[in-house]
Each structure stands twice: as C-alpha cells, then as structure tokens.
Amino acid sequence: MTDLSVRIGGLGLRNPVLTASGTFGYGTEYAGYFDAGLLGGIVTKTVTLEPREGNPMPRLAETPAGMLNSIGLANVGIERFLSEKLPALEGLDTRVVVNVAGNTAEEYAEVTSRAAGHPRVDAIEVNVSCPNVRHGGLAFGTNPSATAEVTAAVRAATSKPVIVKLTPNVTDIAEIARAAEAAGADALSLINTVLGMAIDIGTRRPLIARRTAGLSGPAIKPIAIAKVYQVRQAVKLPLIGIGGIMRWQDAVEFLLAGATAVQTGTLHFLEPDGPVRIVEGLRRYCEERGIASVSELVGGMIEESS
Amino acid sequence: MTASMTCKVAAHGQAGPGIFILELKAAALVSAAGPGQFVHLKTADGIDPLWRRPFSIHRVNRRRGTILLSYRRIGRGTSLLARRTAGDTIDLLGPLGRPFDLEGGFTTAVIAAGGLGAAPVPFLLDALRRKGRKAVVLWGVRSKTELYCLDALRGRYTSIHIATEDGTEGFRGRVTDLFGRLASEFASGSGFRGFACGPMPMLKALQPLAAASGFPWQASLEERMACGVGVCQGCVVRMKNRQYRTVCADGPVFDLAELDFHD
Ligand SMILES: Cc1cc2nc3c(=O)[nH]c(=O)nc-3n(C[C@H](O)[C@H](O)[C@H](O)COP(=O)(O)OP(=O)(O)OC[C@H]3O[C@@H](n4cnc5c(N)ncnc54)[C@H](O)[C@@H]3O)c2cc1C
Ligand SMILES: Cc1cc2nc3c(=O)[nH]c(=O)nc-3n(C[C@H](O)[C@H](O)[C@H](O)COP(=O)(O)O)c2cc1C
Ligand code: FES
Numbered sequence: 334m335t336d337l338s339v340r341i342g343g344l345g346l347r348n349p350v351l352t353a354s355g356t357f358g359y360g361t362e363y364a365g366y367f368d369a370g371l372l373g374g375i376v377t378k379t380v381t382l383e384p385r386e387g388n389p390m391p392r393l394a395e396t397p398a399g400m401l402n403s404i405g406l407a408n409v410g411i412e413r414f415l416s417e418k419l420p421a422l423e424g425l426d427t428r429v430v431v432n433v434a435g436n437t438a439e440e441y442a443e444v445t446s447r448a449a450g451h452p453r454v455d456a457i458e459v460n461v462s463c464p465n466v467r468h469g470g471l472a473f474g475t476n477p478s479a480t481a482e483v484t485a486a487v488r489a490a491t492s493k494p495v496i497v498k499l500t501p502n503v504t505d506i507a508e509i510a511r512a513a514e515a516a517g518a519d520a521l522s523l524i525n526t527v528l529g530m531a532i533d534i535g536t537r538r539p540l541i542a543r544r545t546a547g548l549s550g551p552a553i554k555p556i557a558i559a560k561v562y563q564v565r566q567a568v569k570l571p572l573i574g575i576g577g578i579m580r581w582q583d584a585v586e587f588l589l590a591g592a593t594a595v596q597t598g599t600l601h602f603l604e605p606d607g608p609v610r611i612v613e614g615l616r617r618y619c620e621e622r623g624i625a626s627v628s629e630l631v632g633g634m635i636e637e638s639s
Numbered sequence: 640m641t642a643s644m645t646c647k648v649a650a651h652g653q654a655g656p657g658i659f660i661l662e663l664k665a666a667a668l669v670s671a672a673g674p675g676q677f678v679h680l681k682t683a684d685g686i687d688p689l690w691r692r693p694f695s696i697h698r699v700n701r702r703r704g705t706i707l708l709s710y711r712r713i714g715r716g717t718s719l720l721a722r723r724t725a726g727d728t729i730d731l732l733g734p735l736g737r738p739f740d741l742e743g744g745f746t747t748a749v750i751a752a753g754g755l756g757a758a759p760v761p762f763l764l765d766a767l768r769r770k771g772r773k774a775v776v777l778w779g780v781r782s783k784t785e786l787y788c789l790d791a792l793r794g795r796y797t798s799i800h801i802a803t804e805d806g807t808e809g810f811r812g813r814v815t816d817l818f819g820r821l822a823s824e825f826a827s828g829s830g831f832r833g834f835a836c837g838p839m840p841m842l843k844a845l846q847p848l849a850a851a852s853g854f855p856w857q858a859s860l861e862e863r864m865a866c867g868v869g870v871c872q873g874c875v876v877r878m879k880n881r882q883y884r885t886v887c888a889d890g891p892v893f894d895l896a897e898l899d900f901h902d
Pocket of ligand 2: 526
C-alpha cells in the first residue's frame, strides 16, 4: 500500500490532489458527482470583503487545448460566504482552503482573519494573481514588494497555513516566490492563468468583453511545469502545482518537477469526477513501481543526461 | 439529482438540412427530467473540443427509456456528434438547469420558438397535454426545410402557426411578426401563459410584445457554457435588478420580463 498523504506547510493532506479556486464553486456544486472526501482538499472560489458581480459578458472562450476566462472574481462576499457557504461544508471530510483577495493589503488581512477564524477552514490561499480585475490580484503578484506586503498582512491575520498563489505573467517568478517566502508564506501554489486574448475574425471583435483574459487548460501545462521547476530552485517552501492537469500522468509530472501537491481546475468542466481518477491513477503508478510514499516523487526528475 | 453517465446511442438520424435527432438510452433521465432542462455532452474522446456541449432535451420516450436531442451541425463539436451511430456511447451530464414552470392556473400555453429553439418544444407539449392544457405554437424558421419536427409538435389540444423568412411556408416573416399578427387572439389575457425559446435577438424582440400581451412569459436562454452546473460563473445573464444569474444553473428558463438585454 502506497502512502499518498503529503504535508503542505503544516497541513496534512490525505492525498496530493486538490481542486483549484474558481473551478469548484464553494465546494458543494459537484456534490452529486463524487465524494469530495476522496480528495486531499478543496479550494474555494476567491472570496473578497464585498460581494462582486464580476465582469461583463462574454466571459468565456474556448481556444485550442484551453480556454479563456474573464470572470472577474464574481463572489458572494465574506459575509454570505461565512453564513451560507461554509456551513454546507461542515460534513465534508476533506481539507478546506479558502482563497482570498482584496483591493488593498488590509482587505486581504480582514477577509483572512474572518475566514480563518472559522473552525472549518484549514488554510488560506492568497490570490495575488488574478488577471481579470483592475485592482488587487495581478497588480500585487507582479511586484515583489507588493507580494511581500500582502503576504505579511495575511500572515499576521492568521496562524493557519498561508499559501500564496503566484502568477506566471512575470519576467522572474523566482523573485516573487522569494518575496512571499521571506514575508512568511507557508507554501506557494502556481500557476494562476496566463494572460491571453482571442479575436473573432468574422466580427473583428474580441471574444471576451474585457478583451484580455486568463488562459487555462492543457495549453498552459508546459508553462506551469517550467514555473514549478524554477520556483523549486529558488525557495524551500512546499509547492502546489497547477495548470492544465487532465490526467494522473500530468500530476506525476508536476511532482517530479518539484510540486508536493497539485490542483485541478479546467478538468472539472470536462469531467466533474476527474480529480478522483487522478488520485486513483497516482496510487496505481506508485504501487506498480513499488513506491512506498508519493512524496518520494517530489522533485524526483533526473537532471543529468545519460 | 444530476449525474454523469455513459449512454448508448439508440438511434441517430437526419431530420433536415444539417439537422439531426439523437436518441440516447438513459432510463434514469426519463423520470428525472423536465421540459426546458438540458444535458451537457462530451462530443470528443480527447480535448478537441475541450468543453462539453449543451443540448435541450427534445423529448423523452418513457416506453423505450430514452431521451431525444435535436441539434444543428454548426461546428467541431456537433460535427463529431453527428458521426456517432447506434451502439456508440456518449458521456452525458444531466438533467441540468431548471425546467419550465407549468404549475398554477393557465389553460392555454402560447409557445414562440425560433429556429432550433424549437428543440425543447415537443417535450414541453407532452407535459402540457398530460396536464390537459391547450397550446398554440408559433414557430419561425428561415425556410420550410428547417421545419424538422412538425410531427412531434402535432397532437391533441395543439394548434400550430408557421412563419418562414423566405415565405416558403405559412406567414412570411419572423416569429415575432407572426405573434404581433395573432396577438388579438390572446387579447383577453387571462388563462394564457407564454413560453419563448430561441436565439437572444428573437427573445429581445419578443420582450416588449410579451410585456404588452397581458400574460406572463418564460424564456429559455442559450449562452456559451463551460461547466454547465453553476460553478464557473461564465454563462451569466443580466437581470433588470442589475444582478447576474447563471444561465446553466439559475436558468436556462427565466421570467422574460426580468431579463436585461442591454448589457
Ligand atoms: C442550454 C442550451 C441548450 C441548447 N440546446 C440546443 C439544442 O437543443 N439544439 C441545438 O442544435 N443547439 C442547442 N444549443 C446550442 C449548442 O450547444 C451549440 O450549437 C453547440 O455548442 C455548438 O457546438 P459546436 O462545437 O458544433 O460549434 P462551435 O465550434 O463551438 O461553434 C461554431 C459556431 O457557432 C457559434 N455558436 C456556438 N454556440 C452557439 C449558440 N449557443 N448559439 C448560437 N451560435 C453558437 C459559434 O460562435 C461559432 O461561430 C443549446 C445551447 C444551450 C446553452
Ligand atoms: C473559470 C475559472 C475561474 C477561476 N477563478 C479563479 C479564482 O477565483 N481565484 C483564483 O485564484 N484562481 C482562479 N482560477 C484559476 C485556477 O484556479 C487555476 O489556477 C488555473 O485555471 C490553471 O489551472 P487549470 O489549467 O487546471 O485550469 C480560475 C480559473 C478558471 C478557468
Ligand atoms: S457554464 Fe459555468 S456557470 Fe454556467
């Protein structure tokens, strides 16, 4: 029997597969399709201080091996999140990570302290990487000192594990990762979506109302693998790999590149129970190779050429 | 409860130019589904196209334990779908969304459909007939060859009016023009309930006519969809109160008067 459990900055996970923010709702929408208790954890949609309506339509476009989204952090706000959404997760036997964002470092801290104060919440993921809002999000995550400021504010607001979610839309991701580490992050997750755009050549209009959007899905997997590999060299923190994971083989690839766990996102739209199949695939892969613990794979890529 | 399931193709055939009717073995859906709901199908084995494709439930066949879909082949997903033959399997989520509301007091349904928007109408008529309600169907298409499911519409308590844009059958013009002409027949207002299904421009054009009709209208909407279950927030429509609602989970059926088409 392979041990699939992993630790992410003090947080023990049953297995290394979580659902990515914004692709799993508030944790109950897919309840009819499979038991989320089979996963390492779930990450909620980004929660902000005030409710947000999100961006104008159209917000979605399908692209080769991927998709563009410009949802714009539409969410019910921390108040309703605590009163309506969290109680529904009470009976769920898995880790609950709340993803937070704000317009200022103070807002990040306030959402964090209110969310993390709830016993059902196991960890906080800090979204400094959303490409679809004007304030907050990417504006923080593309600047090392702003990343550090937000991370430190969130760190001061909770003793629960803090995971900082990084954007690939930077020149040097290692620099941002080091800033988050120095400011007190317990772990890093990467990547958020890649800035992308598409134009309808018939109408000459952008396919997304806000023009640019976030690219996700298989198209971004090699980018994500490279970012995980680069960040792995730069920091000691555990990493959660995200980007284009469709099959268990992709998850193994992320672990070999240096991730301790992974998140699945776009996959859910094709196959709601996809994350569970990835857990099963990981288990088979390890068992067939006599690997006692899945964490043996982490950073296990062989570097020297033979 | 909704579920993901693998269904066998029971039958599949062409019903008009580029229009197909697909019958799927799905006994569990037959009793669970209501008119106006849809299913989300995987058209590819791999990731091209990446997303599932949504289709209204056209009809259910209780005896055969099947659901029928009707669709137009317009792009990659529907082209792949059109290649499936009897015995093949298809991965499906459903039934999804909220059905038409058939509760409460009305004696006659006024149904306005545009093009392939007629897809859910046979299922709706079957449900109305079981409740002993009458129906007047107004169906607008470009040309008469697109009247692919007339037989499925005909039946007890039902009268059908056709509009074609090229004048090859029935009234020459659009379904909204046709409704304008027939509006006096519904002038009493009481006892009627309206049901509209078709493309956004048709629903937008219908909205003021419906408001003047004196009876309430429900409309079934279409939007590009990724998840189909209310998770991604990608398929929203604006309501008059300025709030967004998801077409897939809060709809696809909405109160026509509450929709804000000016976004
Ligand atoms: C709730 C719901 C129910 C639906 N029910 C039916 C149905 O019963 N029968 C049916 O034929 N279709 C129905 N549709 C539309 C159907 O989902 C699309 O036609 C299908 O997704 C097209 O896939 P494709 O890969 O073939 O085309 P794509 O390659 O995705 O698109 C080809 C072209 O068609 C356009 N297009 C794509 N989707 C739509 C759309 N919804 N409306 C107008 N233009 C579009 C694209 O912009 C593109 O230009 C429904 C849609 C929704 C949201
Ligand atoms: C529709 C959609 C909504 C998303 N919303 C959020 C969000 O609210 N917060 C966040 O941190 N990331 C969000 N993401 C990014 C994902 O969590 C993930 O980082 C990204 O999609 C890459 O993974 P994937 O290729 O497996 O989807 C969203 C992605 C999609 C597709
Ligand atoms: S398609 Fe995802 S919310 Fe409707």
